Amino acid sequence: MxxxxxxxxxxxxxxxxxxxxxxxxxxxxxxxxxxxxxxxxxxxxxxxxxxxxxxxxxxxxxxxxxxARPRVDADEQGITVVNFLRTRRLQWAEIVRVNLRQGDPWVTLDLADGTSLAAVGIQPGGGRDQAVRAARGLRDLTEARGATAAAEVV
Structure with missing residues (x-):
């Protein structure tokens, strides 16, 4: 972490x-x-x-x-993923992993319920380095906040 x-x-x-x-x-x-x-x-x-x-x-x-709608908003409680048609609110503990592999059009979030969610607001189309920095920042926040939320539950 x-x-x-x-x-x-x-x-x-x-x-x-x-x-x-x-x-x-x-x-x-x-x-x-x-x-x-x-x-x-x-x-x-x-x-x-x-x-x-x-x-x-x-x-x-x-x-x-x-x-033009997609974005990812992060705050103290979790993130809000706004995609083309849907908006989904996630708590930090619900996010297991943040993925941005070579060739991916946008970040994918692996969730605790076994599903995945596209976070179209973070995409390499606007610049690969910027997308990698954003994905790493989201990953770091997820690791830090998810561990904190898990410790509060225990």
Whole structure:
């Protein structure tokens, strides 16, 4: 277990910042472009065509916002893993191991109940070194906090 002084300070959030920097403005741009097209199209386009065009803009922007959503929030009690569609709260003692193997698209958490959970908020797509540092920080916190939680239960 790493010394307590080497542990990252809590609360802490890991998120793929480059993804967000691209996806959030792109989603806004999609809304503006599709909305503008729906308004500025020639009169030969019917109302239902304009509504569908606006709806498509909303769908594309929604997909962009969904892809920008992943993050991992750590605090004193545990972590909150926010993935594309689901959010899951875990106590430190529930996490058995933090995995980031060569070629993995994101961190995987092995849980005490025998399942695993993808933590998409920590991914090498934004930089391998940054993802490795984040995974090691999460691993160190898990080892330190999980041992503390286990000692409190005993």
């Amino acid at each position: 790493p010394p307590a002084t080497d542990l990252p300070t809590l609360p802490l959030t890991w998120a793929p910042r480059r993804n967000r920097a691209v996806l959030l403005p792109a989603s806004g741009l999609l809304l503006v472009v599709f909305g503008g097209m729906a308004v500025l199209l020639p009169a030969s386009w019917q109302l239902n065509d304009r509504i569908m065009l606006s709806f498509l803009g909303l769908v594309f922007a929604g997909v962009g916002l969904m892809l």
